[in-house]
Amino acid sequence: MPKSTGTGVDPMSADFIIRPARELDTSAVHSIELEQFSHPWPLQQFHRELILPFSRFLIAETLPVSRIAGFSITWVIPPTAEIHNIAIKGEYQGRGLGRKLLTAVLDSLAGEVDEVYLEVRTSNRKAISLYESAGFSCAGLRKDYYENPPEDAWVYHLRLDQK
Ligand SMILES: CC(C)(COP(=O)(O)OP(=O)(O)OC[C@H]1O[C@@H](n2cnc3c(N)ncnc32)[C@H](O)[C@@H]1OP(=O)(O)O)[C@@H](O)C(=O)NCCC(=O)NCCS
Secondary structure, three states, rough: OOOOOOOOOOOOOOOEEEEEEEHHHHHHHHHHHHHHHHEEEEEEEEHHHHOOOOOOOOOOOOOOOOOEOOOOOEEEEEEEEEEEEEEOOOHHHHOOHHHHHHHHHHHHOOOOOOEEEEEEEHHHOOOOHHHHHHOOEEEEEEEEEEOOOOEEEEEEEEEEOOO
16 A cells, blocks of 8 residues: 555655645645744745745645645845745655755746855755755855754855856
8 A cells, every 4th residue: 555644645656846836825835834944934924925026936746636745935136046945845855856846946047047045054964965966055154043943054055057
């Protein structure tokens, strides 16, 4: 029997598409935010990201049964972009979906911005490994950048023409 998530989608056999977020996605996105971050954004912030003209809000969705498996939010203000948030729901992690989503974000930025920045908790080995393998390099440290728990952030940087 395939492993079931109780949602009717076996995470080991689902396919995924990456698409722009819609209003109806926000509560599922917020559930992932609550599951994956110790200092989560409020639901209202996700509604706001849908209307900010410079925000690129992408969804990773399972197929053939539609479930929200992850999301990313990037502020695109040429000549730079900043990835503010990227997360994959726990049951879908470790299957290449985070990399697929990050690649989609970077592909969407090609020709539009020269540089991409992001911050990451210094203890977040998974995310750091993903970013470094995508070509990002460490550009500095922001002391006490995070709350709950307090932690420094590494600033990571990618020049898109170096990809
Ligand atoms: C970081 C995150 C998006 C990665 O998504 P994912 O779907 O699990 O990652 P993938 O399966 O695509 O793996 C991509 C890379 O991430 C890294 N990675 C994934 N799981 C890892 C683990 N358990 N330990 C170390 N590195 C890991 C590896 O570099 C991996 O590449 P590889 O498979 O070639 O070794 C996901 O773990 C997540 O949502 N974490 C919580 C939210 C978060 O911390 N977001 C980042 C905020 S800055």
